Amino acid sequence: MxxxxxxxxxxxxxxxxxxxxxxxxxxxxxxxxxxxxxxxxxxxxxxxxxxxxxxxxxxxxxxxxxxxxxxxxxxxxxxxxxxxxxxxxxxxxxxxxSPRNNFPLVAGARRHVLVAGGIGVTPLLAMARSLAAEGADFTLHFCARSAELAPLLPELRAACREQLVTWFAEEGRRFDPALIGGPEAGTHLYACGPHRLTEAVRAAARALGWAEANQHYEVFQPTLDENFKPEPFELRIASTGQVLLVPADRSALEVLREAGFALASSCELGVCGSCVCGYRDGVVIHRDNVLPVAARQDRMTPCISRARVSVTLDL
Amino acid sequence: MNSLPPKAPPTHWEAFDHPAARIARDVAGGAGGWRGELLHIHIAEAASFEMEELPEATCVAGRGIEGDRYFLGTGTYSPKPDVREVTLIEQEALDALARNDPPLQGGPIVLAPEQHRRNLTVRGVPLNHLVGRRFQVGEVILRGGRLNFPCKYLEELLGMPVYLPLYNRSGLNCGIERGGIIRPGDAIIPLD
The missing domain is CATH 2.40.30.10 (Translation factors)
Structure with missing residues (x-):
């Protein structure tokens, strides 16, 4: 986030x-x-x-x-x-x-297969509108209980025309995930909906041999756990071998500062990124709002983030 | 509806109690003989909220600008005691960013007055010289507490790489010695 x-x-x-x-x-x-x-x-x-x-x-x-x-x-x-x-x-x-996009259309793809379940259709409606506007090749499979309960159905029909395929359970039509078809060069798959549907699509894609890079799923992460309970853990310093104990009621940054490691810091709330440092092994509990997911493999924010049992810092 | 509870009661340091100002008070220097102008006033009611431009604002000594996040205690940094009653930035610094000067950036960065998240955009005011100094904005008297510095949080909010380009010209954090009403167009003059 x-x-x-x-x-x-x-x-x-x-x-x-x-x-x-x-x-x-x-x-x-x-x-x-x-x-x-x-x-x-x-x-x-x-x-x-x-x-x-x-x-x-x-x-x-x-x-x-x-x-x-x-x-x-x-x-x-x-x-x-x-x-x-x-x-x-x-x-x-x-x-x-402001908007953020973790579920973008792949530019330059040859064909797009969209699978929506219920209210999960919302990002796919925008995608369909975008694809239709550029005359792209796409199919949108829309699963819902019935036409009455299918959100945004008139909008979808207008945007997709014959590229919309509806699967309404009350009409006895059930979506078979195998309908996504085998992988083809330049074809991308996008799915959003109930967990059961996206998992079924994921399983079908795997069975059919789709590459990971061509599959896209929208999953909303739960927000930061309000019941988080800090536990004590150890900081190991890679350069010196020192081991510092971080008690449950103190931050790693405070303990580091006390031990003479002068990390830059500003907000001490996990938002500014000033104190970010590298780590090697250990399971870090990332609680900041600044590091992108890709950076979390080897970077942490010691003012707010913690670790399970022990972590080795690149200091 | 939808107003946020304050994160914490506002905690402001008296500007001249900040270590930076304390040292600067006893050092000679600073620039005199200038006269600047207040160009824009912006506030935001809480952390991350878009800044809103005001035609006039009320400055309250020891608190901040009425309605602003650092007046209300709802700012990103409100829980951290600091000098944040009023923040200022030079229009000249924004002009330099817009001409990619010095060329530390990929290219020109145009930062509109509502984007930089400082309260007052000023012209003709040597902010970096005003730590530990008093100066007047219209009828209000401000005390320079410390230099502002850019933060990665601003880069994130804006989606623009402004951190390095703003370094050393990110403005001034001030306390309010004498409150009052300020308006764009007000003259800004040094007092000591």
Whole structure:
């Protein structure tokens, strides 16, 4: 999770897409344009208690005057979607982060196979709109219980035309993941939906011999564990062999500083990145908001992150 | 609706109690004879929120600018005691970034006044000379507490590589000695 600007946006339109799904149109109250975004991007909505919920943008990619997102009321969920359904009305304000895209379309691909389950269709609708606009070769498989409960169905039909294949359980049509077909050069697979569906697609892709690099899945990570309980651990210093104990109530940075290691630091909250340092072995519990996932293999943020039992630092 | 609870009560150091200002107070120097101008005022109500431009703002001694995150205690760095009542940056530094000068960056970086996240954008004010010095913005008196320095967090927020280019010209963190109303166009003058 990286830092993004948060804007207070205004709800410009509310529309029921299905009995469970509301489609919200958001605009900036003062500015004509919102940040640019591409298909597959999502934003964080901030709830009144500070928790974040991720929603994919499902409007027309490239349109910056307004954003659209669809929220399914999750009964028995953690309460975020129920609050949004209750609180968001025409003219109300909502805190929204700038978009980030962990699920982009692969530029220059020859063909795209999209598999959506239920509300998981939101990023794929934006993708379909993007692909249709450039005249790309694609198929979107859309699984839902019924046409009535399928979110954004008219929008999908308009965007995809005959490239949309619907699989509605109530009509007795069940999606067979083998329909993604065998891997072909330049063909990319994108899936978003319930865990069971994405796992079935993943298994089929593996069985059919798809390369990892051609498969793309959107999985929303749970936010930082609010119940995190710090445990003591050992810091080993690679250059000197020193072993320093970090008690449960202190940060690795504090212990390092006390031992004479002058690491730069600023925020001491895991957001600025000043104190980031390298590590060798050990299981690090990354709790910062600054390091990209790829960097976490060998870099950690000692002001906030910890380790299980022991970690060796490149100091 | 949707207002965030403060992360922590605001903790501001008196500007001249900051180690940097304390040392600078006893060292001769600084630039005199200049007269600058306040160009823009920006605040944000909480960490990471977009900055909002104000036509006038109320500065409160010992607290900050009314409505700003460091006045409210909702800033990224609010839990850390420091000098953050008001932050300033030179328009000249932004102009230099925009012409890629010095050429430390891939190319020109255009940083709009609402993007750099300092409260006051000023012209004709030698901010780097004002640590440990008092100066006046309109009717308000500020005390230079320490030099601002860029932070990776800003790079992340902006998605622009501004960390190195902003080094040593990232502005000044100030305390408010005498509060009051400020507006763009206000004159800025040195007091000592």
């Amino acid at each position: 990286t830092a993004r600007i948060i804007q207070k946006l205004r709800v410009a339109a509310v529309q029921a897409s299905t009995p469970e799904v509301m489609l919200y149109t958001l605009e900036h109250p003062r500015k004509p344009l919102l940040p640019a975004w591409e298909a597959g991007a999502h934003v964080d909505l901030r709830l009144p208690d500070g928790r974040l919920r991720q929603y994919s943008l499902c409007g027309e990619p490239g349109v910056q005057q307004r954003w659209q997102l669809a929220v399914k009321r999750e009964e028995g969920g953690r309460g975020g979607s129920a609050w949004l359904h209750g609180a968001l009305a025409m003219g109300s304000d909502v805190l929204v982060s």
